[in-house]
Amino acid sequence: MKMPKIIQFIVLSLLAYLFFKAPGFLLGKPIPESLIFMYMFFVVITILLVMTSTEKGTKELFSPIRALVEDPSKRLIRNVVFAVLPLIAIYFTYNAVKPSLEPPVELRATHPAPPATIKAYDKTFDLATLENPYRRLEKEDPAQFRQFVGEGGVIYFRNCFYCHGDKLDGKGHYAQGLNPLPLPFQGKDTIAQLQESYVFWRVVKGGPGLPKEGSPAISSMPAWENMLTEDEVWKAILFIYDYTGNVPRSWGKK
Amino acid sequence: MLKRILLLITIFTLFPMLSLAEGDIEKGKEVYGKRCSWCHGKDGAGDGPASEFLNPAPRDFTLGVYKWKSTPFDEIAPSDEDFNRMIAGANAHNGIPGWTGMNGTSMPGWADMLSGSEIKNATAYIKSLGGLEKPEKGKIDLSSKVRSSKESIESGGKLFRDRCSECHGEEGRGDGTKKLKDDWGGRTWPRNLTKGWSFRVTNEPEDIYARITVGIPGTQMPSFADPQSKKIMTDKERWDVANYVASLDEPYKKPGDSDAIKAVRVTGQLPKDAKSEAWAKAEYTSFYMVPQIIANERHFKPSLNSISVKVLYNESEIVFLLEWDDPTKSMPWDEKAIEIADGELFVDGVAVQFPVVSKESEKPYFGMGDSKPVNIWFWQSEGAIDSPQSLKLMNSKGASNSEIRMSEEIGLKATGAYEKGTWRVILTRPLKTGDSKRDIQFEPGKFIPVAFAAWDGSNGDKGSRHVMTSWHWLILETEADNSFYVWPVLIGLFVFAGELLWLYSARRKKD
Numbered sequence: 001m002k003m004p005k006i007i008q009f010i011v012l013s014l015l016a017y018l019f020f021k022a023p024g025f026l027l028g029k030p031i032p033e034s035l036i037f038m039y040m041f042f043v044v045i046t047i048l049l050v051m052t053s054t055e056k057g058t059k060e061l062f063s064p065i066r067a068l069v070e071d072p073s074k075r076l077i078r079n080v081v082f083a084v085l086p087l088i089a090i091y092f093t094y095n096a097v098k099p100s101l102e103p104p105v106e107l108r109a110t111h112p113a114p115p116a117t118i119k120a121y122d123k124t125f126d127l128a129t130l131e132n133p134y135r136r137l138e139k140e141d142p143a144q145f146r147q148f149v150g151e152g153g154v155i156y157f158r159n160c161f162y163c164h165g166d167k168l169d170g171k172g173h174y175a176q177g178l179n180p181l182p183l184p185f186q187g188k189d190t191i192a193q194l195q196e197s198y199v200f201w202r203v204v205k206g207g208p209g210l211p212k213e214g215s216p217a218i219s220s221m222p223a224w225e226n227m228l229t230e231d232e233v234w235k236a237i238l239f240i241y242d243y244t245g246n247v248p249r250s251w252g253k254k
Numbered sequence: 255m256l257k258r259i260l261l262l263i264t265i266f267t268l269f270p271m272l273s274l275a276e277g278d279i280e281k282g283k284e285v286y287g288k289r290c291s292w293c294h295g296k297d298g299a300g301d302g303p304a305s306e307f308l309n310p311a312p313r314d315f316t317l318g319v320y321k322w323k324s325t326p327f328d329e330i331a332p333s334d335e336d337f338n339r340m341i342a343g344a345n346a347h348n349g350i351p352g353w354t355g356m357n358g359t360s361m362p363g364w365a366d367m368l369s370g371s372e373i374k375n376a377t378a379y380i381k382s383l384g385g386l387e388k389p390e391k392g393k394i395d396l397s398s399k400v401r402s403s404k405e406s407i408e409s410g411g412k413l414f415r416d417r418c419s420e421c422h423g424e425e426g427r428g429d430g431t432k433k434l435k436d437d438w439g440g441r442t443w444p445r446n447l448t449k450g451w452s453f454r455v456t457n458e459p460e461d462i463y464a465r466i467t468v469g470i471p472g473t474q475m476p477s478f479a480d481p482q483s484k485k486i487m488t489d490k491e492r493w494d495v496a497n498y499v500a501s502l503d504e505p506y507k508k509p510g511d512s513d514a515i516k517a518v519r520v521t522g523q524l525p526k527d528a529k530s531e532a533w534a535k536a537e538y539t540s541f542y543m544v545p546q547i548i549a550n551e552r553h554f555k556p557s558l559n560s561i562s563v564k565v566l567y568n569e570s571e572i573v574f575l576l577e578w579d580d581p582t583k584s585m586p587w588d589e590k591a592i593e594i595a596d597g598e599l600f601v602d603g604v605a606v607q608f609p610v611v612s613k614e615s616e617k618p619y620f621g622m623g624d625s626k627p628v629n630i631w632f633w634q635s636e637g638a639i640d641s642p643q644s645l646k647l648m649n650s651k652g653a654s655n656s657e658i659r660m661s662e663e664i665g666l667k668a669t670g671a672y673e674k675g676t677w678r679v680i681l682t683r684p685l686k687t688g689d690s691k692r693d694i695q696f697e698p699g700k701f702i703p704v705a706f707a708a709w710d711g712s713n714g715d716k717g718s719r720h721v722m723t724s725w726h727w728l729i730l731e732t733e734a735d736n737s738f739y740v741w742p743v744l745i746g747l748f749v750f751a752g753e754l755l756w757l758y759s760a761r762r763k764k765d
Binding site for chain 1: 289292293302303304307350351352353355359360361362364366367509510513514516541542543544545547548549550554615616617618619620624626701722723724725726727729731738741742743745746747748749750753756757760761764
């Protein structure tokens with residue numbers, strides 16, 4: 001027996017939904033609900049378009065629905081559907097309008113666009129061309145490079161690890177008191193995505209130097225220009241990349 | 255086939271034995287150099303670059319003395335299982351979410367970064383630093399466990415007040431009368447036993463029993479199983495005390511459950527002191543406090559770690575109850591207080607901060623504001639025997655840009671009392687002051703950012719040396735407003751009407 005069109009429609013939509021949900025269930029990396037909603041919107045529209053491309057198809061698809069009100073033998077189902085639909089509508093409306101004591105959600109860009117230049121240490125830094133002065137030593141003088149990485153580690157463990165963590169995982173022993181939580185450097189989605197000039201900006205100017213979309217008021221990151229020298233900041237940056245095995249992004253110049 | 259199964263069984267039984275083999279010291283040294291030396295020092299002397307900013311200080315491995323172990327008091331070496339638990343950490347405890355290490359220290363749990371064999375190798379190296387051999391005595395016996403009961407807790411309580419409260423305080427809040435130091439010269443504050451989440455490992459009776467039985471080597475916490483001790487307790491007595499201590503936990507004051515304080519509306523008079531029964535109407539909302547380490551002078555060795563808040567309001571006024579445990583009442587005129595204090599003695603204090611103009615989307619800088627100003631209510635305990643407590647009202651646009659105003663000007667009042675390890679400060683203010691440009695106006699139903707700070711003068715806290723929270727929320731609950739029910743009902747009727755219309759039109763077509 002051929003599967004009725006309406007069942008086909010439901011099955012296809014469900015399959016698509018499961019497909020979008022799978023990364024969350026299987027890998028623990030869920031696709032955000034809002035994105036899934038958008039995908040599903042297009043999927044459902046597409047299936048409908050294909051199914052209703054011919055007159056016959058359209059008729060087949062909607063005939064079970066029409067039968068609901070036209071076929072006297074379907075009365076029981078009709079009564080059930082007619083009772084359930086308003087209840088579903090009530091449920092969703094209730095959830096949408098009930099007063100909530102949930103604090104407002106803070107929308108905040110974790111990595112907002114940087115300014116073109118910053119002023120610090122009585123100098124102007126052009127973030128588009130700024131590079132870590134010690135980065136080239138990695139190839140030119142590895143021994144010296146290791147030395148500077150080590151010095152960066154000392155700086156990190158005297159200044160940064162309280163929040164960013166012993167393991168550089170953003171879970172320092174004072175992290176629980178901060179909101180937003182300190183960023184981890186482990187993993188491929190923070191400093192691995194950034195250029196060193198960007199990290200330099202974030203360290204030197206801290207929370208107070210964030211643009212509006214970064215919600216400067218709630219970041220606990222200090223402006224380190226007041227407490228660390230330029231040299232120390234660059235060495236600490238060397239260290240956080242080295243310890244986590246991350247490589248800074250570059251402009252692609254060789 | 256049978257042979258094969260036997261072989262498999264042999265392998266499986268041998269495997270754990272193989273894995274019990276000693277770790278490789280040389281490989282352990284490598285792991286140590288990469289992961290541990292930053293705090294514990296290049297040579298294990300507890301003198302890494304971070305060490306001077308930590309309290310408790312990182313363990314000095316060269317002495318081979320370990321605070322946390324499950325072997326008896328007369329056995330210096332912890333078991334390998336102890337080492338594994340100290341290094342790998344544990345998820346299943348009552349601690350701070352996300353933290354798998356030892357609570358109240360900077361030692362994280364390493365299980366997510368180091369493999370089992372790396373931990374074993376590091377253990378071998380660390381043991382070699384202090385010349386530790388395999389312990390001769392095994393884990394203390396927990397089989398005599400006395401189940402927690404009313405009787406056990408009661409008799410444990412009696413023993414506690416006799417043997418323990420000198421250091422841990424009458425009600426276990428760590429407000430003892432003794433100045434404690436560890437063998438390395440570091441200041442130690444006795445555990446506040448009402449904060450189960452702050453115990454090094456867990457506050458399960460088994461762990462507490464182990465600490466009482468083994469003691470905490472290197473500190474003034476003795477073993478109560480040691481026959482040499484004047485305070486020796488029998489096995490049953492130690493279980494009773496463990497049950498009692500476990501019962502002291504106040505989970506309802508553990509921070510982190512909610513980010514918003516809900517102010518409860520009451521009719522009539524607001525409470526004037528912390529003892530008032532009216533406070534039962536509100537629940538505690540508690541927050542972690544961490545030291546101020548973002549601007550000089552920074553504070554690295556806090557003695558306070560959380561604050562609990564209740565708020566009530568009526569038609570004209572709002573009242574805050576700020577409650578936080580402090581091991582000492584800092585009285586700069588009192589000899590005993592001076593003796594207990596760590597260094598120079600200052601007064602205790604607490605502060606509440608609000609944005610002057612409350613907008614959900616845009617807050618001022620949480621550290622005393624920025625171009626958007628904040629109101630700070632700053633209460634301090636008595637500075638001299640005959641001087642009163644003080645209350646300052648500040649309008650700040652940054653740490654170095656504060657205007658100090660008279661609190662009377664807007665009817666802001668405060669009074670605080672210290673009792674058995676807890677400060678309770680009551681702050682009262684009219685909901686509205688008539689000057690919305692300079693003062694926060696409390697409006698029911700709106701989320702208002704709020705932040706807290708506290709000072710323990712006996713721990714050298716003064717000025718920028720304090721503990722603090724980041725922004726949280728305060729909301730004045732509105733009277734239940736049921737008008738929103740209209741919408742679901744309307745929509746439901748609307749859908750039903752649509753259905754009927756559909757049915758009707760279908761019938762008509764058929765006719």
